[in-house]
Amino acid sequence: MTEDFYCDEVLSDKIQVRKVLETDNVLAYYHTKPFWPVHVVAIPKKHIPSLITLEESDNELLLELLRVIKKVATMVTEENGACRVITNLGDYQDSKHLHWHIVSGEPLKQLFNERLQ
Structure with missing residues (x-):
C-alpha cells in the first residue's frame, strides 16, 4: 500500500x-478506526496530496468539499452540541490525500487511559 489510504482502500471500494x-466529487464517511466518539472523514474523490498542494484549478472542488464539511459539521454540532474540523499537514498527515476530520467528544484514547487510572 502507498501512503494514500483513501485512494488505495476507500475510493477503490476495497473496504466498505x-x-x-456523498456528492459527485466528495465523500464523507465514518472513520474506520475512530479516535473520537463521533469521527467523520471528508475527502475529495480526486487525489490531492494535501491542503498546501491545492492548485488554482482545484478551487471549485475545494468549495464543494467545504460545503460538504459545513453540512456534516452542522449535523454533528446539532446532535452533539459541538464539533471540531481538523486537517493535518506534513508529518502529522498519515495519509497523503487531502482529508478533513469532523469530530466531537473527547479522544477515545484519552478516555481509555483515564479509565485505567
Missing part, C-alpha cells in the same frame, strides 16, 4: 465505509 454524505 458508512457514508454520511
Whole structure:
C-alpha cells in the first residue's frame, strides 16, 4: 500500500465505509478506526496530496468539499452540541490525500487511559 489510504482502500471500494454524505466529487464517511466518539472523514474523490498542494484549478472542488464539511459539521454540532474540523499537514498527515476530520467528544484514547487510572 502507498501512503494514500483513501485512494488505495476507500475510493477503490476495497473496504466498505458508512457514508454520511456523498456528492459527485466528495465523500464523507465514518472513520474506520475512530479516535473520537463521533469521527467523520471528508475527502475529495480526486487525489490531492494535501491542503498546501491545492492548485488554482482545484478551487471549485475545494468549495464543494467545504460545503460538504459545513453540512456534516452542522449535523454533528446539532446532535452533539459541538464539533471540531481538523486537517493535518506534513508529518502529522498519515495519509497523503487531502482529508478533513469532523469530530466531537473527547479522544477515545484519552478516555481509555483515564479509565485505567
